[in-house]
Structures are given as C-alpha cells and as structure tokens.
Amino acid sequence: MTLTETRPDDAVSTDAESQPVAPVAGLLGTGDHVVVGRAWVAAGSVFLLGGLVAGLLAAIEHADVGGFAIVNNSNTFTQLWSASRVLLLLGGIVPILIGLAISIVPLQVGSSGLAFARGAAASFWTWLLSVGVVILAYAFDGGPGGNDTDFVVLWALAMMAAAAAIIWALVCIATTVLGARAQGMTLERVPVATWGFFVFSISGLLALPVMLAELLMAYLDTKYGYLPTATSRSGLVGVMDTISIAPALYWVVVPTLGLAVQSIAVHTGRSIKFHKTVLALLGVIAFCSYGADVFSFSSRGRALSLDNGLMVVAILAVAVLILAVLGAAGDSMKGGKPKLTTPLAAGLGSGLLLLLGAAVSEIAQVEPIVNFINTNFDASINLADWWSLNGTSFHEGVRGLILGAAVLGAVGGVHHFAHKVWGRSLNAALGLLSVAAIAVGTAVWGLGGVGAGFAGQPTLPIVDLEAGSTVELFNVISVIGVGLIAAGVAIFVLDLLMSLIAQKGSATEPWRGVTLEWATSSPPARGNFETAPIVTSATPLADDAEGEDA
Amino acid sequence: MSDISIREILPENVAGAAPSRPRLLVIGTALASVAVMVGFGSLLSLYVRTRALWIATGDNGPWLPRGVTIPLTQPNMMAMTLVLSLVTVLWAVASMKNDDRANTYVAVGLSLLFGFAYIAQTGYLLTLMGLPIAGDAAGRAPLFYAAIGTHLAITGAAMAYLAIMGIRSLGGNYSAKDVEGLYGAAMFWFVMVTMYFALWYAIYITK
Numbered sequence: 229m230t231l232t233e234t235r236p237d238d239a240v241s242t243d244a245e246s247q248p249v250a251p252v253a254g255l256l257g258t259g260d261h262v263v264v265g266r267a268w269v270a271a272g273s274v275f276l277l278g279g280l281v282a283g284l285l286a287a288i289e290h291a292d293v294g295g296f297a298i299v300n301n302s303n304t305f306t307q308l309w310s311a312s313r314v315l316l317l318l319g320g321i322v323p324i325l326i327g328l329a330i331s332i333v334p335l336q337v338g339s340s341g342l343a344f345a346r347g348a349a350a351s352f353w354t355w356l357l358s359v360g361v362v363i364l365a366y367a368f369d370g371g372p373g374g375n376d377t378d379f380v381v382l383w384a385l386a387m388m389a390a391a392a393a394i395i396w397a398l399v400c401i402a403t404t405v406l407g408a409r410a411q412g413m414t415l416e417r418v419p420v421a422t423w424g425f426f427v428f429s430i431s432g433l434l435a436l437p438v439m440l441a442e443l444l445m446a447y448l449d450t451k452y453g454y455l456p457t458a459t460s461r462s463g464l465v466g467v468m469d470t471i472s473i474a475p476a477l478y479w480v481v482v483p484t485l486g487l488a489v490q491s492i493a494v495h496t497g498r499s500i501k502f503h504k505t506v507l508a509l510l511g512v513i514a515f516c517s518y519g520a521d522v523f524s525f526s527s528r529g530r531a532l533s534l535d536n537g538l539m540v541v542a543i544l545a546v547a548v549l550i551l552a553v554l555g556a557a558g559d560s561m562k563g564g565k566p567k568l569t570t571p572l573a574a575g576l577g578s579g580l581l582l583l584l585g586a587a588v589s590e591i592a593q594v595e596p597i598v599n600f601i602n603t604n605f606d607a608s609i610n611l612a613d614w615w616s617l618n619g620t621s622f623h624e625g626v627r628g629l630i631l632g633a634a635v636l637g638a639v640g641g642v643h644h645f646a647h648k649v650w651g652r653s654l655n656a657a658l659g660l661l662s663v664a665a666i667a668v669g670t671a672v673w674g675l676g677g678v679g680a681g682f683a684g685q686p687t688l689p690i691v692d693l694e695a696g697s698t699v700e701l702f703n704v705i706s707v708i709g710v711g712l713i714a715a716g717v718a719i720f721v722l723d724l725l726m727s728l729i730a731q732k733g734s735a736t737e738p739w740r741g742v743t744l745e746w747a748t749s750s751p752p753a754r755g756n757f758e759t760a761p762i763v764t765s766a767t768p769l770a771d772d773a774e775g776e777d778a
Numbered sequence: 779m780s781d782i783s784i785r786e787i788l789p790e791n792v793a794g795a796a797p798s799r800p801r802l803l804v805i806g807t808a809l810a811s812v813a814v815m816v817g818f819g820s821l822l823s824l825y826v827r828t829r830a831l832w833i834a835t836g837d838n839g840p841w842l843p844r845g846v847t848i849p850l851t852q853p854n855m856m857a858m859t860l861v862l863s864l865v866t867v868l869w870a871v872a873s874m875k876n877d878d879r880a881n882t883y884v885a886v887g888l889s890l891l892f893g894f895a896y897i898a899q900t901g902y903l904l905t906l907m908g909l910p911i912a913g914d915a916a917g918r919a920p921l922f923y924a925a926i927g928t929h930l931a932i933t934g935a936a937m938a939y940l941a942i943m944g945i946r947s948l949g950g951n952y953s954a955k956d957v958e959g960l961y962g963a964a965m966f967w968f969v970m971v972t973m974y975f976a977l978w979y980a981i982y983i984t985k
Contacts, residue, residue: 343802395813403806433809437817444928445824448920452912 257349261330261342262751264349266650268327268397269642270728271356273721276320276635278363280714283312287710290685291703303458306373310465311366316631317472317480318390319359322432324638325483326394329401329425331649335745335752336422338410338761343403351397358390372464377450380461384447387467391440395433402429410744412763416504419743419766420493421641423507424486431479431514435471442467473623474589475542477630478517481582482510484637485553488575491644492557494741495572496564502556503766509556513549516542537600540593547586554579569739570659574640577667578633584671585629588678592617592626621685621702625677628706632670632713639666639720646724651751652733654723662719669712676706742770807939807962811969818928818973822980825921832916842985843914852903853982856896860971863892867940867964874947877954886944889967893937896974900930922981929970929977936970939963 255267286309289298299305334342342348362383365371370379405418405426418426446464448454455461470476493500500506557579566572595617602609617623639662647653679702727733740746746769748757761768829841842848866888873881904926911919943959946952952959 344806396810399806399809399813402809403802406809407802407805430809433813434816437813438820440817441820441824441924444821444924445920448911448924449917452920454917454920 255349256353257346259341259345259349260754261334261345261348262649264342264345264352265327265329265331266728267352268323268330269649270327270724271352272320272323272327273642273717273724275315275359276324277714277717277721279312279315279317279320280710280717282308282315284707284710284714286312287703287707291700291707303373303375303462306462306465307366307369307371310372311363313465313468313472314362314371314387315359317468318387318394319362321480321631321634321638322394323355324642325425325428325480326397326401328487328638328641328645328649329422329429329483330397332645332745333401333404333422333425334408335648335748335756336419336743337405337408337413338744338757338763339404339408340755340757340760341408342400343408344400348397348400351393351400355390355393355397358386358393361386362390372467373458373462375458380450380455380464381447384443384450384464388440388443388447391436391443395436395440398429398432398436401425402433405429410761410763413744413761416507417763417766418507419490420500420503420506420510421483421486421490424483424510427486427510427514428479428483431482431518434518435476435479438470439467442470472627474585474626474630475517475539475546477627478513478546478586480634481630481637482514482517484578484634484641485513485550485582486510487637487641487644488579489553489557489560490741490743491571491575491640492566493560493564494644494739495569495575496560496566498560498564499742499767499770500556501559501563506553506556509549509553513546513553516546516549537596540596543586543589543593547583547590550579550583550586554583568660569643570654570656570663571640571644573660574636574643574663577663578637578640581629581636581667581670581674582633585626585633585674588629588674589626592622617681619686620681621677621687622681623677624687625674625679625681625706628677628709629670629674632666632673635713635717636663636666636670639663639717642720642724645745646727646733647737648745648750648752650728652727652731652735653738654727654733658719658723662716662723665712665716665719667716669709669714669716671709672712673706673709676702676704676709679705740769742767744768801958803958803962804965807965811966814932815969815973818925818932819976821921821925821928822976825925826980828918828921832918838916841918843909843916843918846907846909848907848982848985849903850982852899852906853978856899856903857974857978859892859895859899860974863889863896864968864971866892867967870940870944871957871960871964874952874957874960875954879947882947882960883944886940886947889940890937890944893933893940896933897930900926925977925981929973932970932973936963936967939966 255263258264285298286305289296289305289308291297296305299308330342330348334340362371365374365379365383365386368379369376370381370383372380372383374380374383405415405422409415409418415423446455446467450461450464455464471479489500489506557575561576598609639659643654643659680699683698683702685699685703737750743766744757744761744763747761832838832841866885870882870885870889873879873885907922909919909922911923913919940963943952943963946959
C-alpha cells in the first residue's frame, strides 16, 4: 500500500455537520479553499444565467431583421451583445471553472490547502465587485457602443479589475499544482481534471494580460477623447476577441475536457488508460489556442485578422486533438460499465459538442487557404464572389457551439464534485433535464449561427434585411437554441442554490473515484487530510484497494 | 539591536526548520511575473507596430508629434539607476542568507531609494517631453503613456513587494534558512528592470 490515507469509514461525513456551509459573514476573510471555491461557483452560475438572458434578448433582436424590436439602435444592440459576451465568459464559465479548481485541485494533488488561499478569497471579492460595476456601467449607457463617456471609462476600468482578479486566482491554482503536490505526486501523475485546470491557468496567465493591455488602451482612448462617439466606441467590443473567438476560446474548454474525461472514468468504473497521452493532448490544445491568440493582437483598430496562417493551422489541429482526447474517454466507455448519471451525460455531451464546434470551424479555414493559393500560386482561384464567412454570424455559431460545450462541461463538473465540495449532491433528475436542455440548445444555437453566416448575415452591426428571408429563419433557430440553454442553466442554478443554501439533496456520497480527493471526507475538514498522502501512481486509491486485497 | 546573528547563537549541527510553504511564494511570483511581462509586452508590441505602420505609410511625417522631443540623458540615467538597484537587491538577498539583518535593511532601503529615483526621473522626463495625452489627432500620445505608465505601476508594485518582504524580515519571518520572501521580491525586481530595458529600447532609443 502506498497511500497513508484510508477512505473515510462512513459515506456520510461527520465533518459535514461540524463544518457547515459558511454564510457571507464566514466567507469574508476565509482562508478555506473549499469555501472560496463554493463562492466562485455560486456567483459564477448566477452571472452565467444573466449572460444567457442578455444573449437571449440579443438573439431576439437579431431575429427581427426588419428593424429594432427591443433596443433603439445599432449601438444599443452592440451593448446588449457585448454584455452577454462578457457575462458568459468572464462572469460565468471562467469563474465556475475557477471555483471548481480552487475547491478540488488541492484535494487532488494531496495538499493541505490552496497556495495563497486568502489571496484567492481577495480575488473572488474583487471579481464580484468588478462584474457588478461592469453590469452597472452597461445599465447606465456604458460599455462598447455606449454614449456616456464616464460609464464607458468605468466599464473599461471594471473589466480590467475583473481580469486582474481572475489572473490572480489562476496564479493561486497554478502555484498549488506546481508547488504543493503530495510526496510522489509528479506532474505526470496529477489527475486529468487537475491537469486541465493547470493548463487552463497557464493559458489564462498568457492570454488575459493581452486583453488587459487592450482594455488599458480602450480606457485611455475613451477618457482622452479619441473615441468621441457611441459608434466609434462600438469597436471596443473587440477587446475580448483575444480570449473569446476560436481558436483562442479553446482555453476554456481544456478544463471541461479534463473534467469530462475524469467524470467518464469514474462513472464507468474504468480508469483512464492513456493518462499521460491525455495530459499531453490537453497541453497541445492549449498551445494551439494560444499561438493564434498572440497573433490576433495586431492592430489598434481591434480588428481580428482571421486570415492568419498560424491560426488556420491551429484550428485545423484542434479538432484532431479533441477527437484523440475523446478516444481515450471512449476506451473507458467501452471497457467499463457506464451508468446514466448527470456528470457522465454532461461530459459526453460536452465532448461531442466541442468536437462538432471544432469540426465546423474548419469550414471557415477554406477561405484563407484558398486566398493563400490565390495570392501565391494560382490567381484564377477566387472564392470571394460566393464564399465569404469572415465577419459573418458563422463565427457566432461556432462560438455558440464551443461556449455551450464549455457550459455543459462546467455543469457536469459541478454535479460530479458537488458532494465533495459542500457535502450534498445535486438532484439527478433535474441534472439530466438541464443537461439535455443545454446540449440540445447548444446544437440548435450553433446551427442557427452557422446557417445565418452562410446566408450572409454580418456579426455586427445589426442590419435591416428583408423579412421572411433565410437569415430570419436561422435567427429564429438561434433564439430557440439560446432559450433552451438559458432554461437548462436556470434549472441548474435553482438546483445548485437549493443544495448549497437550503442544504437540499442527498448527503450520501453518490460515487467514488480512485484519485486522492476521494480519500477524505465530504466536504473535507480543514487541512484536507489527517496525514500527508504519499502516492506512487496516477490512481492512488486503486493502488490502495489492490494492496488491501493482497 | 544585537549584533549577534542566529548562527552565532545556535550550534552548527542544529538544522533550521523547513519553510512551512516551500517555494510557493517564488513559484507564485514567477507566474505573476510572466503575466505582467505578457501584458507589458502587448503594450510595447502595439506601440512598435503602430509606429511601423505609421512610418510605412510614408506621408505621415515623423512619428514623434511636432514639438515633442525625447532626450537621451534621463533614460540612460534611469537605466543606470535601475542597474544599481539590481546590485542592492542582490545584496539584500545575500545578506539575509548570512543572517546579516543590518545589511539586509540597508540594502532594501537603498533599493527602494533607487526605485523612487527612477519614478522621479520618469516624471521629469515626461515633463521635458511635453506630450499632452489628449488632443493628438493621430492618437499616438496614449500609446506612449500606456507603456510608460504601466512600467511605473510595475515599479510601484515591485517596491511595495520588496518593502513588505523587508518588513517581514525585520519581524523575523525570514532567516538564513528561509529567504523565500526576499527571493520572490528580488525576482520581481529583476523582471521590472528587464522590462525597463525593453521600454528603453522601444521608446526612448528608437523612439
């Protein structure tokens, strides 16, 4: 036996009673990583729902191709669209993933706590306040396309603060993985979920500062009169391009892929066979997303050049890499005994939707490849007259598929670790219902966006088109898709809040894996482990069981 | 204050306690430094690219707005000041490793003094440049101020970090067996100075 820990005797934790879920008073200034992680997850889920509601309103506005149904003009539409984008990513998906990482990573690496735990708590409060101010700025005519200079400036400052808070949280996570692992826990032995969070953290540390630099320029340009009108400020919507358009957007799916693979292994009862290969693949996916990210930071006009060789290669490679990761998960499905649980359904759905999004995004690479041939080899080949997807809703469709897959992965991750983090499981039936709604909604949203892109609808600004056109049909499909995702997330948020605050849900540990987090109580007591674990493989609890059998 | 160091009190064979959080501060500082370098590098890239596009167009005239000059004396003095600060920061770490607290405080104090001198010289240089941040029709002024201002902010952060670690050393948190805090602060200081040289070349030398 190589593990000095033993599983807790009772499935129902006694510590769950001695360490109640902390109210706000207990949350202020806490150094308990599990408590901080819960706060990130809960607040991120609420903002995620807010982002989807804003996205739904923007989609309804887009569906009315003949004029303006909800907003007054194109600039207001830009604000709504931008608010949805900010809340979905920096308000919802990324914070939920950070919350899961802060809660789970120290447990998975056998650490007694998170590195700089109070710093992580400070980052949570900074982020929460900043996102609140961002929403306030949008409400008072700020943000991209905003007419009120003061609130546009405030928006830029609050966005910078939110990004800085997220960067600091990522530093805490990455430092824990690098410096606080248990004895024997080499980097190649860390669980896939932890590795996904680590790669996510490093990618974020390299990508978010680029966005911060753009936000600083946005702040100065607006404050000192270089963007005097609402129309000129509409271009500020591009400051998030460095993290929110494929392939850069893939940095948020690396941890959800890790969560999916780990969940599938637990819920099929079969360990990941190609552990090191999966770790390497996740790293390469992040690398591919970053290379393009750097090159997108190319102009003050914040125009993203999609005609970029490295970006084309990265996008082409990512789909193959995702397929390979899913192949490893498929091995667990094939050799194990899958049980229909919410994490398994969410993990599978997330992986497949992500693969679909990556595959669809390849279509847009035909254009730059043909342009390259046209410029360098054969000028007679020209797609421009009948095939032009850049600047159209096509990329919105791809973004919808990837974001939806990330949302699904995050929801699955919360379901998988809920009992570990706050001692109560989420409702299985509601979980499956929300997963189904999010999965179907994502596919429909993607179809609507991609279809409208092929029909020639530009992403921004909103334009008047003939009612009853093909574009209108696809836009209505998008509305249905976003609505379904919003409904699914609303069910999830309701279930989450009932479990977290009202302590509804089963207190019995619903499943167990073979990684270190399952060697301690749920939720863990302070210090996480009674004695420091010593591990010799990527599946320490499986080693432990084998040793006991022998 | 006593001149007797801990090493003189303790026998040679007494091992010091291992730091409770081995290397975490150094690792965290390294990661944060990478993020800071990427952000600052982005601003400098934007400056260089915008200037290159301006020059490539050909009809725009000189890159520096009319009436704006960037003298070389101040940037070079600032570079030398920061190089000197590298020596004093290393002095602080080395003296802490020898449990020589008196030297540590002097070295930290001098480093902070050099940091203040750098900030003051930058302020004077900006006065000499005479570039108003608003009103430049071509929008070049914010690019200068974004890069220079960000480096000033990074310098302030490096000074705060070093000051806090100096105070913690004074309070006995660090000793010859555990200089993690000062290591971290020194690492960030080196990163700050390295970034100044990028700024020095991109803006002050090639203008």
